[in-house]
Amino acid sequence: MTTIIDGNDIADGIRAEVSACTDTLAESDVRPGLATVLMSDDGASETYVSMKQRACEETGIAGFHHEIDPEEPAEVLFDRIEELNADPTVHGILVQMPVPDHVDKREVLERIDPVKDVDGFHPENVGRLVAGNARFKPCTPHGVQKILAAEGIETEGKDAVVVGRSDIVGKPMANLLVQYGEGGNATTTVCHSRTQNLAEKTRNADIVIAAAGVPEMIDGEMIQEGATVIDVGINRVDADNEKGYELVGDVNFDSCREKAGAITPVPGGVGPLTIAMLLYNTVKAASIQSGVSVNLP
Numbered sequence: 608m609t610t611i612i613d614g615n616d617i618a619d620g621i622r623a624e625v626s627a628c629t630d631t632l633a634e635s636d637v638r639p640g641l642a643t644v645l646m647s648d649d650g651a652s653e654t655y656v657s658m659k660q661r662a663c664e665e666t667g668i669a670g671f672h673h674e675i676d677p678e679e680p681a682e683v684l685f686d687r688i689e690e691l692n693a694d695p696t697v698h699g700i701l702v703q704m705p706v707p708d709h710v711d712k713r714e715v716l717e718r719i720d721p722v723k724d725v726d727g728f729h730p731e732n733v734g735r736l737v738a739g740n741a742r743f744k745p746c747t748p749h750g751v752q753k754i755l756a757a758e759g760i761e762t763e764g765k766d767a768v769v770v771g772r773s774d775i776v777g778k779p780m781a782n783l784l785v786q787y788g789e790g791g792n793a794t795t796t797v798c799h800s801r802t803q804n805l806a807e808k809t810r811n812a813d814i815v816i817a818a819a820g821v822p823e824m825i826d827g828e829m830i831q832e833g834a835t836v837i838d839v840g841i842n843r844v845d846a847d848n849e850k851g852y853e854l855v856g857d858v859n860f861d862s863c864r865e866k867a868g869a870i871t872p873v874p875g876g877v878g879p880l881t882i883a884m885l886l887y888n889t890v891k892a893a894s895i896q897s898g899v900s901v902n903l904p
C-alpha cells in the first residue's frame with residue numbers, strides 16, 4: 608500500500624508549534640516580525656508572497672510586505688534591505704526569488720543581516736549548515752526532513768538521490784541528508800542536468816527527492832519498488848480551466864503511485880512545509896534577537 612503523504616496536515620502541526628512559540632514570546636512582549644520583499648511582476652511569485660503573509664497572520668507573526676518596481680535599479684532594493692536590517696520590529700527578511708536580471712542575486716543575499724536571514728541563503732548560514740552547526744535551515748529542505756520524520760521514514764544508512772543542485776533546494780537538501788544525526792546519515796547522490804544515466808541512479812534509491820523544475824520527469828520506471836518519492840517541483844502547465852494553468856510536480860504521480868512506498872502530491876505536499884518552516888525560522892530569529900528562549904522541536 609502506497610502512503611500518499613499529506614503535507615498540509617504535517618504543516619498544520621508545525622504551525623501549531625510556531626503559534627505556541629509566539630505565545631511564549633508575547634509573554635515577554637516580543638512579537639516576531641517577517642518582512643517579505645517582492646521585486647517582480649511574476650504572478651506565481653505574487654501568489655507565494657501573499658500566502659506567506661497570510662500564514663504570518665494566522666500564527667501571531669507580524670507581516671510587513673514591501674514591493675519594489677522591477678524596473679528600479681538594484682540600489683533601491685539594497686537600501687530597503689539596509690532599512691529592514693536596522694528595524695528592530697523585523698526579525699526575518701525574505702527577498703522573493705527570482706529578482707530581475709540587473710540585480711545581482713548574490714549581493715542581495717549577502718546584504719541581508721545573517722541573523723535575519725530566515726531563508727538560510729546567506730553564505731554565513733550556508734557555511735554553518737555545511738559545518739553541521741546550522742542557524743536557519745533552508746525552508747524547503749528542512750520541510751522535506753520534517754515530512755520524512757513525520758512519516759517515520761528513516762534516512763540513516765539509506766540511499767538517497769537528490770535530482771537538482773540549486774542553492775535553494777538541491778544543495779542544502781543534500782547537505783542535510785549527509786549530516787550526522789537524525790534526518791541525516793544517508794548515502795547521498797546529487798544529480799543534475801549533466802548527469803548520465805539518471806534512471807540508473809534513481810532506481811537504486813530508497814529515497815528520491817525531485818527538485819529539477821521539469822514537469823513529470825520522474826516516472827514509475829525510474830524508481831524502485833517501495834521507494835519514498837518526494838516531489839519538490841512546482842510547475843505551472845497550461846490547462847483548460849478558469850485559471851488557465853494547473854500545477855504539476857517533477858514526478859509523474861500516476862505512474863509512480865503504485866510502485867512507491869510513500870509519495871508526496873503536488874499541490875499539498877512539500878509546498879505547505881516550505882511556508883511552515885519559514886514561520887519556524889522567523890520565530891527562531893525573534894528568539895535569537897530578543898534572547899527569549901522558545902521550544903522549537
Ligand SMILES: NC(=O)C1=CN([C@@H]2O[C@H](COP(=O)(O)OP(=O)(O)OC[C@H]3O[C@@H](n4cnc5c(N)ncnc54)[C@H](OP(=O)(O)O)[C@@H]3O)[C@@H](O)[C@H]2O)C=CC1
Binds near residue numbers: 747799819879
Ligand atoms: N515546494 C516548494 O516549496 C518549492 C518548490 N520549488 C520548485 O522546485 C523545482 C526546482 O527549483 P529550483 O531548485 O529553484 O530550480 P533551479 O532551476 O534553480 O534548479 C534546477 C536544478 O535541476 C537540474 N535539472 C534541470 N533539468 C534536469 C534534468 N532534465 N535532469 C536532471 N537535473 C535537471 C538543474 O541542473 P543544472 O544545475 O545542471 O542546470 C538544476 O540543478 C521548481 O519546480 C520549483 O518551482 C522551488 C522552491 C520551493
Ligand SMILES: Nc1nc(=O)c2c([nH]1)NC[C@@H]1CN(c3ccc(C(=O)N[C@@H](CCC(=O)O)C(=O)O)cc3)C=[N+]21
Binds near residue numbers: 704877881
Ligand atoms: N527567497 C525565497 N524563498 C523561498 O522560499 C522561495 C522563493 N524565494 N522563491 C520561490 C520559491 C517557491 N516557494 C514556494 C513556497 C510555497 C509553495 C506552496 O505552498 N505551494 C502550494 C500550492 C500553491 C499554489 O496553489 O500555487 C502547494 O504546493 O500545495 C510553493 C512554492 C518558495 N520559494
